[in-house]
Amino acid sequence: MAMFPEARPVERFRPLEWLRENLFSSPLNGALTIVALVIIYWLVVPTVQWAIVNAVWTGGSREACLGEGAGACWPFITNRIGLILYGFYDDGERWRPILTFALLVAGILWLTLPRLPRKMLVAVLMVTIYPVVAYCLLTGGLGLGVVPTSRWGGLLLTMVVAVTGILLSLPLGILLALGRRSDLPVVRIASVIFIEFWRGVPLVTVLFMASYMLPLFAPQGVTVDKLLRALIAVALFNSAYMAEVVRGGLQAVAKGQQEAATALGLGYWQSNTLIILPQALRLAIPNIVSTFIGIFKDTTLVSIIGFFDLLGIIQSGTSDSHWASPSTAFTGYLFAAAVFWVFCFSMSRYSRHMERVLNAGERR
């Protein structure tokens, strides 16, 4: 008798059974569930009450936030939002950072949405033309008024440091990783020394060196913008970490891939760019994005060399006597944490999306 495939039995969702199986399957698990619920209640309810229910939403100074039982002091944020977003960037020129940011978002969306064509072209434009456009827009020149980098601050500065760090550290890291695996002793040793040097020193030290010591050694009359020095320091520092992440990916690619490429007559750069790196980078995506997120969060360290990034500018506001209240600092830190979380979580989701897209093509 022929066996016909049977339909898979339908599993209906039964809430009570689900509860019993997942939360109360044994007395111990039941007890743990209740303890967990109590902890969640104990954490969430006061937070929501403080941040939303009892929060102060309007006002122009500390007086608004001094009331009995007042929660978060949101006017502290809303009144200073321009400062938090752009620092001391000239008021009339704020369309420039907005446009720069909008172009960045447009480029990323273009690369994300599956329907839009010419992704390769857009990707190339984003890493070549976009930085130039962004540089001209933000610093000025070519008919635009010059805004010195010492006036940049807030989220704008955080984004500038993070995006340049991300855009420069990946290609540099790839080159360093290849260098570390090179057959040429000079290249290999130079890469190892570079990587181990930058991984061996704290970023804080590097930033101090870049901002205070380099000018002492520089020849007379040579001045490099302080922000530029910090950007280069951040990029070099993170490229060392990126190199090791990429090297991990390279090592995970089967040895036979290189052999097959060599046997087919592909040269060093051809086999790396066409065969090895596409596989290695895909394997390394989770770690690459972790490093990106790390770079984004480490931007807060530039505040120690006199820059006012997002966190720095909020922090400096908390000591402003005009806004001094019991909840001002908490409100500021909560807001900063929320902004960082949104950016970092977006990057995390974007990496999951990339992994899905790339694996869908291969269907392995």
Next chain:
Amino acid sequence: MSAPEAKHAVEIVGLSKWFKDFQVLKSIDLTVAQGERLVICGPSGSGKSTLIRCINGLETHEKGRVIVQGVELTDDIAQVEAIRRDVGMVFQQFNLFPHLTVLENCTLAPMWVKRVPRGEAERTAMEFLERVHIPEQANKYPGQLSGGQQQRVAIARALCMSPRIMLFDEPTSALDPEMIKEVLETMVELAETGMTMLCVTHEMGFARTVANRVAFMDHGEIVEIAPPQEFFNNPKNERTKEFLGQILH
């Protein structure tokens, strides 16, 4: 560049190779004629894979000479690349590029190494995919194919570079038993075109019917080399007899 009138396809003189202090190849002499089909067998660790990997420079040798189609394999990268364009290789583990489709696997090297235009490379690739009987898989990824199909793609990929010599490094050893036949049949069809082939394999049926000569290697030496009739029916060396006794039941 390779001289088309080269007398021998491969000429190996006094070839020795060491892995650290261990000598894997001991002064090998071997000449392969144009259009010859040579099967190399021997126990594992005997140096047979290393020998054929020396022919396209996947392994470097410390002593002796390797001359392929009249071009000597030296440190000169231009010469090494000239030889690699003439020599195709099929691996035990297929080594297809998993991030590229079957068709892209076949067109990549012609397009990037020989600068063949895409359209022409794709036409050639489809011809060879038809020769190995899987044109319908052209747009799939290697991971979607069976082992036998993957190995046939690997053969087509090597042929797309129009090599004059094909090296096979245990092409059926990683396959499930039911897939060995389809790959061997493809190799027999390739032999019928007059291709010079060096095959490291334990498929003695293939050796008997297709090879002009069979070589037996042990401990880094070619112990015995003879036409299949003589090799199988009348082996002279004791080690050859012992080996054949173990693999022919």
